[in-house]
Amino acid sequence: xxxxxxxxxxxxxxxxxxxxxxxxxxxxxxxxxxxxxxxxxxxxxxxxxxxxxxxxxxxxxxxxxxxxxxxxxxxxxxxxxxxxxxxxxxxxxxxxxxxxxxxxxxxxxxxxxxxxxxxxxxxxxxxxxxxxxxxxxxxxxxxxxxxxxxxxxxxxxxxxxxxxxxxxxxxxxxxxxxxxxxxxxxxxxxxxxxxxxxxxxxxxxxxxxxxxxxxxxxxxxxxxxxxxxxxxxxxxxxxxxxxxxxxxxxxxxxxxxxxxxxxxxxxxxxxxxxxxxxxxxxxxxxxxxxxxxxxxxxxxxxxxxxxxxxxxxxxxxxxxxxxxxxxxxxxxxxxxxxxxxxxxxxxxxxxxxxxxxxxxxxxxxxxxxxxxxxxxxxxxxxxxxxxxxxxxxxxxxxxxxxxxxxxxxxxxxxxxxxxxxxxxxxxxxxxxxxxxxxxxxxxxxxxxxxxxxxxxxxxxxxxxxxxxxxxxxxxxxxxxxxxxxxxxxxxxxxxxxxxxxxxxxxxxxxxxxxxxxxxxxxxxxxxxxxxxxxxxxxxxxxx
Amino acid sequence: xxxxxxxxxxxxxxxxxxxxxxxxxxxxxxxxxxxxxxxxxxxxxxxxxxxxxxxxxxxxxxxxxxxxxxxxxxxxxxxxxxxxxxxxxxxxxxxxxxxxxxxxxxxxxxxxxxxxxxxxxxxxxxxxxxxxxxxxxxxxxxxxxxxxxxxxxxxxxxxxxxxxxxxxxxxxxxxxxxxxxxxxxxxxxxxxxxxx
Numbered sequence: 001x002x003x004x005x006x007x008x009x010x011x012x013x014x015x016x017x018x019x020x021x022x023x024x025x026x027x028x029x030x031x032x033x034x035x036x037x038x039x040x041x042x043x044x045x046x047x048x049x050x051x052x053x054x055x056x057x058x059x060x061x062x063x064x065x066x067x068x069x070x071x072x073x074x075x076x077x078x079x080x081x082x083x084x085x086x087x088x089x090x091x092x093x094x095x096x097x098x099x100x101x102x103x104x105x106x107x108x109x110x111x112x113x114x115x116x117x118x119x120x121x122x123x124x125x126x127x128x129x130x131x132x133x134x135x136x137x138x139x140x141x142x143x144x145x146x147x148x149x150x151x152x153x154x155x156x157x158x159x160x161x162x163x164x165x166x167x168x169x170x171x172x173x174x175x176x177x178x179x180x181x182x183x184x185x186x187x188x189x190x191x192x193x194x195x196x197x198x199x200x201x202x203x204x205x206x207x208x209x210x211x212x213x214x215x216x217x218x219x220x221x222x223x224x225x226x227x228x229x230x231x232x233x234x235x236x237x238x239x240x241x242x243x244x245x246x247x248x249x250x251x252x253x254x255x256x257x258x259x260x261x262x263x264x265x266x267x268x269x270x271x272x273x274x275x276x277x278x279x280x281x282x283x284x285x286x287x288x289x290x291x292x293x294x295x296x297x298x299x300x301x302x303x304x305x306x307x308x309x310x311x312x313x314x315x316x317x318x319x320x321x322x323x324x325x326x327x328x329x330x331x332x333x334x335x336x337x338x339x340x341x342x343x344x345x346x347x348x349x350x351x352x353x354x355x356x357x358x359x360x361x362x363x364x365x366x367x368x369x370x371x372x373x374x375x376x377x378x379x380x381x382x383x384x385x386x387x388x389x390x391x392x393x394x395x396x397x398x399x400x401x402x403x404x405x406x407x408x409x410x411x412x413x414x415x416x417x418x419x420x421x422x423x424x425x426x427x428x429x430x431x432x433x434x435x436x437x438x439x440x441x442x443x444x445x446x447x448x449x450x451x452x453x454x455x456x457x458x459x460x461x462x463x464x465x466x467x468x469x470x471x472x473x474x475x476x477x478x479x480x481x482x483x484x485x486x487x488x489x490x491x492x493x494x495x496x497x498x499x500x501x502x503x504x505x506x507x508x509x510x511x512x513x514x515x516x517x518x519x520x521x522x523x524x525x526x527x528x529x530x531x532x533x534x535x536x537x538x539x540x541x542x543x
Numbered sequence: 544x545x546x547x548x549x550x551x552x553x554x555x556x557x558x559x560x561x562x563x564x565x566x567x568x569x570x571x572x573x574x575x576x577x578x579x580x581x582x583x584x585x586x587x588x589x590x591x592x593x594x595x596x597x598x599x600x601x602x603x604x605x606x607x608x609x610x611x612x613x614x615x616x617x618x619x620x621x622x623x624x625x626x627x628x629x630x631x632x633x634x635x636x637x638x639x640x641x642x643x644x645x646x647x648x649x650x651x652x653x654x655x656x657x658x659x660x661x662x663x664x665x666x667x668x669x670x671x672x673x674x675x676x677x678x679x680x681x682x683x684x685x686x687x688x689x690x691x692x693x694x695x696x697x698x699x700x701x702x703x704x705x706x707x708x709x710x711x712x713x714x715x716x717x718x719x720x721x722x723x724x725x726x727x728x729x730x731x732x733x734x735x736x737x738x739x
Contacts, residue, residue: 061725073736074729076711081718082728 024080171460571694
């Protein structure tokens, strides 16, 4: 294995990282914060990241009085002797050194670093093989999400590990977040390791869309056809050309629980007295409380208040405010849960569901629908898991479900995260085989407790201090990752850290283009792929 | 070419008297002498003086209104016998045949042995390495070491046919040696910069 030499390790500590002096021939401009480098120790290889680059000089005189006139001869003489550069390197993983005759398959996987190399160990650029050893090669469960900034080697995410925990995808507007989410969703869908329930709040994923480069890109429906089911809140969406919707979702007033409404206290202008009043209503009418409340005439309200001890003015205000819900076009007086139950059945068959909000894209819509649907889905998953625990039959094992929510700070803000179903899912981890993919541009607005539970974080450029702090919540080596995060470009560059990658890495995301479409679709044309599609479509034939 | 005879010798340097008055080797140039066993000992000229043979008799003014400079020597042919030119050279290496070692020789050259100037070939061979510059840094009194180094680098650069690659390598070596003394380093670098 020959790697390009960059310098030698000259000092360091396990806690603080290593300092390597760059060779006179190596230029700082060839290195970037967050670059993946390898240190060749005597017995081990240390896979490391560059956390800082510094310019140094041997004497203070040079700093105070740099050479006049910039003679190339003098500059050339001083560089590498009196002026030099050092890089701070943080070892992340280590692995026993293999000789040239060892097969790649025989190399033991790298482990967490527990020691540091001695003085004068060489610092090298990571080779393609190093990337493969650490991040794995693309296969059924490893999905290439991008390439290092200076190389063309695909870097893979371990999808098994990705879907095992809740994840976060963060980045300012315009950093390519939604493309990244598409990439990941495609990866998960193609691998079949989990099923997706996607709350498509801004009409991003289901159908084709014009990218910021003015290119039309395909939606998931185009890429995966019948493997994607689209539920929409508006019938009109189905009528638009090229947008076929499978199911129109309706929500019944009977499906609302007091929490759904109370979460929206601010949005619906509810007072603190709303909660006890709703409690009284629920005591009386059970799950039909909302429907009943909205139907009440002033006399009935007075009667109810008298018999139940509620305050008439509060009741009146509550009724007025909650009427906004009933006015939403997708809300019916009564709707069966069967639509959502069918959705879960489809997920069981390995279908992926996109819930398309269409024009119903106010916060009120997002919160109402996402909460009600997710609560039901989780309820069903919980039953399934309980059943599986009873029977312990592999056939009963529910397929892991990844729920993608955008604008996550609305659902997971510190004020309400304890009440929303999303907060619960994020906290209980994968107990019920349901995890979240949290997509947000303001991670600072998300409850820190939730942030610290996230397994894998994929982050584009962030500038707000609070957001950066939020993303790095509960991550080791924060200072150094902060540097890497600050050095990201606005577009197409991401930092991945956490459960699905062995070590943090800065990447250029892979383009979402024809080549990618082909990668995603090609397997479907193999006999196995076609067979699998048929099974997906019609269910498996009993043996 | 023979240039002088050793009249004083010690572990770190030799002093020689020039065969010709007022014709010492150039400051910083490489000279050689051999010792008893035939080893070649290399030295770098670090100081030159010309004065009277008898230390108790100081030279006096000889020029008149009509005679000056070279005319003085023409008018007073005895001067070449009463004056002498001496030069001191720092020992910087030795060779016992093929291999040149750039360090102090175990024995200094012998008194009254001949000092020779080095040929271009010898200079090239000796200056392939530049460890000898370390020895120059610590000697040469009363000439400041950096001036001695400048003189040596210029002499060698010219002798090697304006070898830029060599000059760059030597400058790097100096920069490493003087990494803690930026002022002295810059004195040397400004003086040897081939563009200046």
